[in-house]
Amino acid sequence: MSTKPIETPAKSKPVHPSYGKVLLTFVRNSLVRDMSFRTNFILQCITSLSWALMNFGLYKIIYGHTQQIGHWGEHEFFVFLATLWIINSIVQAFFMPNADEFSELIRTGNLDYALLKPIDTQFLVSFTRIDWSQLTNLATGLVILGISLRQLAHQAVNPLTIAPWTIFAYVFFVACGTVVMYGLMFTLAATSIWLGRNQNLYTFWFYITNFYRYPMEIYQRNALGWSLFATFTFVVPVLLVVNVPARVLARPLRPNWYSYEWLLAGLAVVAAVVSLAMSRLVFRWALNSYRSASS
Amino acid sequence: MAVIEVRQLWKSYRVYQKKEGLIASVRGLFRREYRDVHAVRGIDIDVERGEFIAFLGPNGAGKTTTLKLLSGVIRPSQGTCGVLGFTPWHRDNAYRRRFALVMGQKNQLWWDLPAQESFRLHQHIYRISPDDFTRVRDELADLLNVRKLMSQPVRELSLGERMKMELIAALLHSPEVLFLDEPTIGLDVVAQHNIQQFLKYYQEERKITAMLTSHYMKDVAALCRRVIIIANGLIHYDGSLSGVIGQFGSDKIVTLQLSEDTSFAQFENLPNLIEIIPPKIKFRCARDEVAQVLASFLDKHAVQDVSVEDPPLEEVIAKVFSQAQADHQLRSGESESSNSERKNVRPNRVGERS
Amino acid sequence: MTGTWLQRVMTWWIFFRISIEERLVYRVDYVIGTLLRFLPIVTQIFLWMAIFDAASKAVRETGDSFQIAGYRFHEMVAYYLLVTVSRAFSSMPGLTPGIARQIRDGEIKKYLIQPVDLIGSLLLQRIAHKFVYYFVAILPFALVFYLLGDYFPNGWPPVDVLLVFIASLVLSFLLGFFMETLFGLLAFWFLEIASLTFVFMLLNFFLSGHMFPLELLPREPINWQFIVDLLPFKYLAYFPAAVFLGKITGAQLYWGLAIEFAWVVVLILLTRVAWARGVARYSAFGG
Numbered sequence: 001m002s003t004k005p006i007e008t009p010a011k012s013k014p015v016h017p018s019y020g021k022v023l024l025t026f027v028r029n030s031l032v033r034d035m036s037f038r039t040n041f042i043l044q045c046i047t048s049l050s051w052a053l054m055n056f057g058l059y060k061i062i063y064g065h066t067q068q069i070g071h072w073g074e075h076e077f078f079v080f081l082a083t084l085w086i087i088n089s090i091v092q093a094f095f096m097p098n099a100d101e102f103s104e105l106i107r108t109g110n111l112d113y114a115l116l117k118p119i120d121t122q123f124l125v126s127f128t129r130i131d132w133s134q135l136t137n138l139a140t141g142l143v144i145l146g147i148s149l150r151q152l153a154h155q156a157v158n159p160l161t162i163a164p165w166t167i168f169a170y171v172f173f174v175a176c177g178t179v180v181m182y183g184l185m186f187t188l189a190a191t192s193i194w195l196g197r198n199q200n201l202y203t204f205w206f207y208i209t210n211f212y213r214y215p216m217e218i219y220q221r222n223a224l225g226w227s228l229f230a231t232f233t234f235v236v237p238v239l240l241v242v243n244v245p246a247r248v249l250a251r252p253l254r255p256n257w258y259s260y261e262w263l264l265a266g267l268a269v270v271a272a273v274v275s276l277a278m279s280r281l282v283f284r285w286a287l288n289s290y291r292s293a294s295s
Numbered sequence: 296m297a298v299i300e301v302r303q304l305w306k307s308y309r310v311y312q313k314k315e316g317l318i319a320s321v322r323g324l325f326r327r328e329y330r331d332v333h334a335v336r337g338i339d340i341d342v343e344r345g346e347f348i349a350f351l352g353p354n355g356a357g358k359t360t361t362l363k364l365l366s367g368v369i370r371p372s373q374g375t376c377g378v379l380g381f382t383p384w385h386r387d388n389a390y391r392r393r394f395a396l397v398m399g400q401k402n403q404l405w406w407d408l409p410a411q412e413s414f415r416l417h418q419h420i421y422r423i424s425p426d427d428f429t430r431v432r433d434e435l436a437d438l439l440n441v442r443k444l445m446s447q448p449v450r451e452l453s454l455g456e457r458m459k460m461e462l463i464a465a466l467l468h469s470p471e472v473l474f475l476d477e478p479t480i481g482l483d484v485v486a487q488h489n490i491q492q493f494l495k496y497y498q499e500e501r502k503i504t505a506m507l508t509s510h511y512m513k514d515v516a517a518l519c520r521r522v523i524i525i526a527n528g529l530i531h532y533d534g535s536l537s538g539v540i541g542q543f544g545s546d547k548i549v550t551l552q553l554s555e556d557t558s559f560a561q562f563e564n565l566p567n568l569i570e571i572i573p574p575k576i577k578f579r580c581a582r583d584e585v586a587q588v589l590a591s592f593l594d595k596h597a598v599q600d601v602s603v604e605d606p607p608l609e610e611v612i613a614k615v616f617s618q619a620q621a622d623h624q625l626r627s628g629e630s631e632s633s634n635s636e637r638k639n640v641r642p643n644r645v646g647e648r649s
Numbered sequence: 650m651t652g653t654w655l656q657r658v659m660t661w662w663i664f665f666r667i668s669i670e671e672r673l674v675y676r677v678d679y680v681i682g683t684l685l686r687f688l689p690i691v692t693q694i695f696l697w698m699a700i701f702d703a704a705s706k707a708v709r710e711t712g713d714s715f716q717i718a719g720y721r722f723h724e725m726v727a728y729y730l731l732v733t734v735s736r737a738f739s740s741m742p743g744l745t746p747g748i749a750r751q752i753r754d755g756e757i758k759k760y761l762i763q764p765v766d767l768i769g770s771l772l773l774q775r776i777a778h779k780f781v782y783y784f785v786a787i788l789p790f791a792l793v794f795y796l797l798g799d800y801f802p803n804g805w806p807p808v809d810v811l812l813v814f815i816a817s818l819v820l821s822f823l824l825g826f827f828m829e830t831l832f833g834l835l836a837f838w839f840l841e842i843a844s845l846t847f848v849f850m851l852l853n854f855f856l857s858g859h860m861f862p863l864e865l866l867p868r869e870p871i872n873w874q875f876i877v878d879l880l881p882f883k884y885l886a887y888f889p890a891a892v893f894l895g896k897i898t899g900a901q902l903y904w905g906l907a908i909e910f911a912w913v914v915v916l917i918l919l920t921r922v923a924w925a926r927g928v929a930r931y932s933a934f935g936g
Contacts, residue, residue: 016388016422017388017419017420017421018419018422021419022416022419022420024417025412025416025419028412029405029412029416031406032408032412033405033407033408036407036448037407040843040844042842043844043845044844044847046844047844047847047848047851048846050851051851054854054855058855058860058861061861061865061866062700063865064867065700065704065717065865066700066701066703066704066707066932067703067704067705067707068699068703069696069699069700070699070703077673108401109401110401110402110403112363112366112368112396112398112401113387113396113398113401113403115367115368116366116367116368116396117420117421118389118390118391118392118420118421119388119420120389121386124420148452151370160361174679190632195880200834207686207688207689208688210688210689210692211688212693213692214692214696217699218692218696218698218699220693221618221698224691226692226696229693231648250393254448262750287832288370290368291308292368292369
């Protein structure tokens with residue numbers, strides 16, 4: 001053992017950690033990790049892709065039997081589907097592995113280490129892992145989106161014109177939708193502190209998000225439908241997540257600001273802010289009841 | 296001012312009481328019964344800067360719970376506690392960058408990546424300047440002799456090597472207070488010794504304040520002058536290591552070397568005999584009777600050599616534990632009057648404070 | 650001889666009981682999980698409502714007699730409800746990953762040392778879990794079927810069809826169990842089988858009829874109907890539902906049941922072979 005004395009570093013430390021660099025380290029480490037299991041990575045990309053293609057096939061079959069689903073024509077619907085995949089793949093690449101890991105941290109008591117770090121705990125557990133293979137469907141989504149928009153722009157009746165600001169609005173509302181999903185997912189994940197083993201998190205998530213997979217028009221018919229529409233628009237606002245950006249693109253907002261579309265768009269922004277704030281609140285509250293499992 | 300000040304700290308949990316049997320389980324679906332478990336029941340501790348304290352106690356005594364309370368991982372049910380002037384469970388960033396907790400049973404390094412990637416993450420979390428980071432990391436790695444292993448995936452390291460990496464990760468930000476929860480658990484003798492030596496050197500060099508829990512008395516003997524014995528959530532002893540033997544080790548171990556021609560068979564019925572390996576016999580003897588017993592031996596037999604030793608530390612500690620257990624069972628019939636009782640056990644420290 | 654036989658039954662019984670008790674501990678998960686199981690059906694109903702609406706308007710036919718792939722609207726809804734029943738029997742959440750984990754972590758050694766059969770005890774565990782599940786789920790199931798009784802205008806099918814339906818459900822439980830076990834045992838050969846599991850789930854989702862009635866599948870340019878008939882997946886969801894709805898009639902009913910039974914036998918044999926081979930391989934490599 002060497003006897004070289006250890007020097008004390010300078011005491012004037014800044015109080016805030018460098019969030020940007022921490023995030024970059026997570027991005028890098030996850031990529032290095034994914035690349036060291038290459039076969040698995042490629043297999044996962046292929047399965048995600050085939051999942052998307054099978055879904056695509058299903059709706060192709062359905063559009064063989066009908067021309068519309070809730071006033072959405074085939075290509076409009078595929079704009080919707082592509083948006084769904086884009087948001088879904090972001091959720092699955094960035095949020096899902098962390099929410100899942102979070103329950104695991106609680107079960108094993110390894111959340112202890114996260115709590116020790118001089119950095120926002122929610123930030124730390126939200127972005128530690130990134131599943132890069134899940135971004136396959138981001139690409140698939142973009143391809144389908146491009147093709148469908150081209151079809152819509154070149155159709156004989158009522159061709160679609162896309163203004164540059166529409167693209168900007170689309171990206172903005174996709175971001176809003178993603179934030180809503182993040183907020184809901186981490187609110188849900190935080191409950192594993194009370195519920196203990198929360199194996200059903202994935203299942204639970206699947207059922208909740210089941211409602212956001214379709215255009216909201218399909219619910220707007222009978223009493224049950226309207227109440228579902230109201231619940232999943234105002235209470236658990238998943239219906240806004242895909243619907244708003246998809247409408248912005250496939251059925252451009254009318255310029256009169258008081259229309260239904262503008263209302264939805266405004267609601268999407270509110271939903272993003274509220275669900276983010278809520279996840280933060282529930283997360284803090286949950287941490288106070290953390291028991292720390294002994295190994 | 297003390298670095299660590301703990302006053303009347305309590306931690307209780309409600310646990311679901313699972314019943315035996317099928318019908319009871321079905322009933323459990325609708326109505327659950329809970330039981331309160333007191334992991335820590337009103338402890339007081341004062342630690343001065345530069346002390347290295349050992350926390351001893353049987354499993355479930357409340358050692359780890361106390362360390363977790365001190366590091367702010369969990370909140371107490373009652374009581375106050377200050378570390379470096381902070382309340383740990385407020386989890387101020389300013390506090391969190393000044394201490395570290397190492398747990399031998401858990402790991403915080405990225406399993407599939409080289410340890411240095413985890414170190415780099417810590418650099419950014421603790422915002423360590425690149426120069427400081429490289430210097431401290433390399434110094435620690437040299438001291439622990441693991442410099443070459445930093446670029447190997449953690450999963451390929453041995454348990455001892457991994458523990459060394461965990462230590463480096465925990466010490467990169469040069470904490471002033473260090474909590475160690477069984478840092479040598481499951482390690483072989485060599486790795487254990489290495490880590491002891493390292494901790495001893497590091498703590499003395501840096502004058503940091505450290506608290507250690509361990510089941511290995513070797514760790515304790517090598518590192519700590521002061522020990523706190525905790526059982527059933529109560530402190531039973533707080534003082535020097537040698538004092539434990541003075542207070543609880545009422546026996547001495549006497550070894551006599553007799554001349555070869557003694558008939559050793561006559562000693563087989565000796566009370567408190569430990570072993571006979573001619574020409575030596577070894578037996579246990581109450582401390583205040585040692586002189587008398589030795590005199591009678593010297594009188595009757597040809598004694599060539601004498602040694603009188605304290606019993607091994609493990610044995611004394613085990614005795615303290617079982618005594619504490621018996622006390623607890625005695626008391627559990629009465630109501631929770633442990634507050635006043637505890638003060639009777641250690642009046643000296645209460646006096647010290649005022 | 651009777652002594653050991655009795656002992657064995659006792660061992661199994663205790664094992665069964667412990668499994669049930671273990672399940673009951675997680676009650677919150679349970680009730681919520683059961684109720685949520687019906688949420689996707691609700692969206693499916695609304696989706697098909699929208700599809701039938703648009704499609705029937707396009708051909709100016711009245712909503713009630715309009716058919717897609719031989720299904721009227723109420724039959725389509727009834728189909729999804731019945732598929733939930735099939736899936737309540739045939740789906741085995743956590744079975745494949747559980748076996749894979751036991752193999753990877755070496756927990757499997759227990760079964761090589763103790764005189765307990767892994768597949769047997771897993772089967773018993775599953776039966777116990779299913780019993781608990783039905784115990785908790787029967788109320789929400791009854792409620793949903795009562796509320797949506799209108800989608801079954803013909804009521805119960807004749808007794809013989811009902812018997813075939815029940816038999817096909819029991820067989821679908823066994824089929825699901827052995828299929829998932831077989832996939833789990835693949836972990837002896839492929840350590841990381843997470844993505845393989847996903848492929849299985851995917852095939853299951855689309856080819857079992859879980860997502861849509863298999864009659865919707867096109868015959869052109871690829872004859873998907875033919876492919877689906879060759880595979881065992883359709884017995885996990887489609888077959889029992891189609892039997893109940895009278896989509897399969899006459900001798901086809903019994904033929905289908907016989908083929909399902911044959912698949913169960915084949916899969917039991919395959920699992921046995923995979924287990925024996927896997928264990929041999931495992932002990933050869935020393936874990």
